[in-house]
Amino acid sequence: MSRDDAIKPESDHILDRPMGETDGIDFEIIELLFFAYRDFISDPDAILDKSGFGRAHHRVVHFVNREPGLTVAALLDTLKITKQSLARVLKQLIDSGYIAQVAGPEDRRQRRLFPTERGRELALALARPQSCRIDHAMEGLGESGRAAVKTFLSGMINPVTRGAADDQDDTIEGKER
Amino acid sequence: MSRDDAIKPESDHILDRPMGETDGIDFEIIELLFFAYRDFISDPDAILDKSGFGRAHHRVVHFVNREPGLTVAALLDTLKITKQSLARVLKQLIDSGYIAQVAGPEDRRQRRLFPTERGRELALALARPQSCRIDHAMEGLGESGRAAVKTFLSGMINPVTRGAADDQDDTIEGKER
DNA sequence: AATTTATGTCAACATAGCTGACATATTCGA
DNA sequence: TCGAATATGTCAGCTATGTTGACATAAATT
Numbered sequence: 001m002s003r004d005d006a007i008k009p010e011s012d013h014i015l016d017r018p019m020g021e022t023d024g025i026d027f028e029i030i031e032l033l034f035f036a037y038r039d040f041i042s043d044p045d046a047i048l049d050k051s052g053f054g055r056a057h058h059r060v061v062h063f064v065n066r067e068p069g070l071t072v073a074a075l076l077d078t079l080k081i082t083k084q085s086l087a088r089v090l091k092q093l094i095d096s097g098y099i100a101q102v103a104g105p106e107d108r109r110q111r112r113l114f115p116t117e118r119g120r121e122l123a124l125a126l127a128r129p130q131s132c133r134i135d136h137a138m139e140g141l142g143e144s145g146r147a148a149v150k151t152f153l154s155g156m157i158n159p160v161t162r163g164a165a166d167d168q169d170d171t172i173e174g175k176e177r
Numbered sequence: 178m179s180r181d182d183a184i185k186p187e188s189d190h191i192l193d194r195p196m197g198e199t200d201g202i203d204f205e206i207i208e209l210l211f212f213a214y215r216d217f218i219s220d221p222d223a224i225l226d227k228s229g230f231g232r233a234h235h236r237v238v239h240f241v242n243r244e245p246g247l248t249v250a251a252l253l254d255t256l257k258i259t260k261q262s263l264a265r266v267l268k269q270l271i272d273s274g275y276i277a278q279v280a281g282p283e284d285r286r287q288r289r290l291f292p293t294e295r296g297r298e299l300a301l302a303l304a305r306p307q308s309c310r311i312d313h314a315m316e317g318l319g320e321s322g323r324a325a326v327k328t329f330l331s332g333m334i335n336p337v338t339r340g341a342a343d344d345q346d347d348t349i350e351g352k353e354r
Numbered sequence: 355a356a357t358t359t360a361t362g363t364c365a366a367c368a369t370a371g372c373t374g375a376c377a378t379a380t381t382c383g384a
Numbered sequence: 385t386c387g388a389a390t391a392t393g394t395c396a397g398c399t400a401t402g403t404t405g406a407c408a409t410a411a412a413t414t
Contacts, residue, residue, distance in 0.1 A: 014277050014291040019242040019300055025308040027243060029327065034236070036333035037214045038257070054400055059211070065196040066204060072361060080215070085402055087362065100191050109360045109411045114191040123196055131202040137332030141325050148322030149329045150206065155314030156213035233370055249392060262371055264393065286380045286391045 036137075043129035051122070056089040058126055064099055065115045065123035071104070072111050098122055220306035228299070233258075233266040235303055241276055242292045242300035248281065249288050275299055 019027065044058050051057075063078055064070055072090075076083055090113075093099040098119035104110030115123065138146055196204065221235050228234075240255055241247055249267075253260055267290075270276040275296035281287030292300065315323055 013294045014245075014279070015242075015294065015297050016245045016291060018244055019292075019297065019304075023301060023304075025301070025304050026311055027304065029311050029330070030239075030304060030307050031243075032327065032330035032334070033214065033217060036330045037210065039335045040210060040333055042335070056401060062207075065192075066208075067195055068191075068193045073359095081401085082403065083361075084363080084404085088401080091362095102191070104360090107360080107412070109409095111361065114193060115196075117190045117192065120192050120196065124200060124202070127196075127200075127202045127204065127207060130207050133333055134203055134206050137329045139332065140328060144321065145325030145328070148318050148325040150209065151317060151322070152314045152326045153206070153209035153213045155316065156217055156310060157209070158216045158219070231369060250390095258370085259372065260392075261373085261394080265370075268393095281391090284381070284391080286378095288392065 040130060040133060043133060044126040047126055047129075053092070054089075056085070057093055060086070060089055060093060061098060061115070061119055061123045062126065064113045065120055068114045069102075069112045072113065075113065093119070217307060217310060220310060221303040224303055224306075230269070231266075233262070234270055237263070237266055237270060238275060238292070238296055238300045239303065241290045242297055245291045246279075246289045249290065252290065270296070 021027070041055065045055065048054055048058055059079055060075065063075060067074075072083070072086070076086055079086065090099070094101060097116055100114050100116055101111040102114060104112050138149070141149070198204070218232065222232065225231055225235055236256055237252065240252060244251075247255075249260070249263070253263055256263065267276065271278060274293055277291050277293055278288040279291060281289050315326070318326070
């Protein structure tokens with residue numbers, strides 16, 4: 001890198017004032033969210049490492065445990081990833097006996113996803129440290145404070161556009177998700 | 178996949194009860210955090226796509242703008258990634274004129290990072306929609322509610338272990354981060 | 355019978371992490 | 385002053401997880 005090209009404090013309109021509240025932007029919360037989520041994720045990450053799984057597996061196991069009998073389509077819609085992305089991790093979870101598939105009772109094209117005992121245990125093991133962290137963060141707060149947190153987090157989420165629910169109607173605009 | 182191996186609802190200890198509050202775990206907040214963060218990130222993602230940058234660039238631009246003159250070591254410590262990971266995105270940001278390096282005035286080994294005008298603009302453009310989203314999510318909340326949110330988010334973050342600050346002392350246990 | 359839907363799968367690619375190894379400039383301590 | 389430690393950069397290769405596009409199969413729908 002020839003080392004000397006870095007020593008030119010004169011050029012290029014360098015700014016040395018921190019980007020602050022002056023712009024009417026709440027950088028504090030932006031950063032709190034970044035750090036909070038990073039650490040929130042780190043607990044399960046450590047556990048997953050041992051099992052040879054990753055975050056993608058975590059999400060799948062979580063939602064399947066939260067809603068046993070979920071269809072693949074519904075899961076894709078929740079995760080907002082492509083079926084090819086899902087396929088990779090889902091296959092591993094099925095092969096390792098964490099999740100089982102059952103043909104839909106009404107519509108036999110569907111593959112409804114259920115957790116096995118093993119899958120349930122993993123989901124709980126992953127959720128436990130996260131729950132602890134949340135409990136700790138909620139410690140000082142009263143009922144109204146806790147409610148405020150939920151309101152805030154809900155407000156951060158994009159509104160659901162269509163009547164997604166369990167209806168079909170997904171490939172209308174050509175996106176194959 | 179021979180299609181028929183999926184149709185075996187009998188085998189393997191399938192659970193069909195949702196994983197719920199019974200286990201003393203607050204799944205609601207866990208999920209709210211997941212969805213909230215995902216959507217929170219999606220705003221800047223859309224902007225970054227146009228510039229040909231990714232989330233990694235976002236973080237670098239953000240923190241350099243928040244603390245101009247940051248050393249590479251300090252940035253690595255904030256982001257908790259390896260220097261090789263940082264190098265890739267930092268190089269691109271420097272080459273494209275979003276960030277400039279200046280040799281440290283005291284310690285000339287350091288490369289202190291500063292935003293250029295361009296870098297500042299990008300950081301602001303990325304923060305703006307996030308700030309809007311936060312404002313919207315805070316809308317209903319009073320001062321105490323907002324305070325609760327900050328307390329909560331702060332409580333979610335791992336406590337700082339050592340006197341990290343600007344001190345050296347990083348390679349003690351052999352990890353080269 | 356033809357079409358649509360739900361799902362799976364192959365192949366190729368991009369981003370952003372990681373480890374390991376090594377280079378260079380600078381500072382610091384003995 | 386010299387050798388070790390430090391701050392940073394860089395090469396090479398690996399992994400995880402996302403993406404597109406194309407195509408296959410079974411079941412439902414029209």
